[in-house]
């Protein structure tokens with residue numbers, strides 16, 4: 001097994017070393033698939049974290065959204081995040097596109113990060129657009145009679161909302177445009193720990209494929225692009241990324 005792992009790491013490292021414009025894409029959580037994440041949350045993100053619930057039942061929205069957002073915001077950077085940051089700092093990877101909302105790629109390094117769902121680390125006023133850090137939102141919500149955080153600016157008092165995307169909302173337009181541009185520009189598109197089931201992001205690997213660029217897929221679940229990929233590594237990102245960064249001397 002150890003030999004197999006070494007082999008997978010070496011093949012992926014070789015592919016990265018050959019590429020001039022590698023762009024990586026990660027799922028909602030490194031080391032886990034969307035299914036795992038949905039199960040962990042009791043599928044409640046889809047049920048509660050929607051624009052509709054925010055508008056019609058704000059107290060129920062915040063009761064459910066806030067603890068989950070706080071949980072995601074307290075996750076710690078892993079060796080896999082650090083390995084991607086090392087690869088990016090060394091110029092092996094040029095940009096990271098992510099579906100994660102925990103901002104761990106941003107905490108691991110200061111490269112070119114495209115967060116298509118933005119992240120849960122802040123909220124904003126729905127009227128004056130003032131931005132509040134999540135810890136501040138927690139305090140405001142705790143002091144609120146109905147648990148709904150409202151803008152503290154004098155004369156405002158409008159309800160806050162997450163800065164990131166909710167279910168039922170389009171993704172962050174600028175991020176999507178950049179993600180498509182970077183995917184088209186890449187000569188190696190590296191997909192890590194995402195099942196590619198949720199559109200529009202699930203379509204992203206088709207962009208480099210149509211241009212004849214290589215796609216490599218790291219992940220324990222099969223995807224619809226596996227058969228077109230130059231390399232499929234049936235392991236999680238955390239299993240292989242640190243070894244790849246080591247092997248490339250990053």
Ligand SMILES: [Zn+2]
Pocket residue numbers: 125126127128129130151152153156157158
């Ligand atoms: Zn306001």
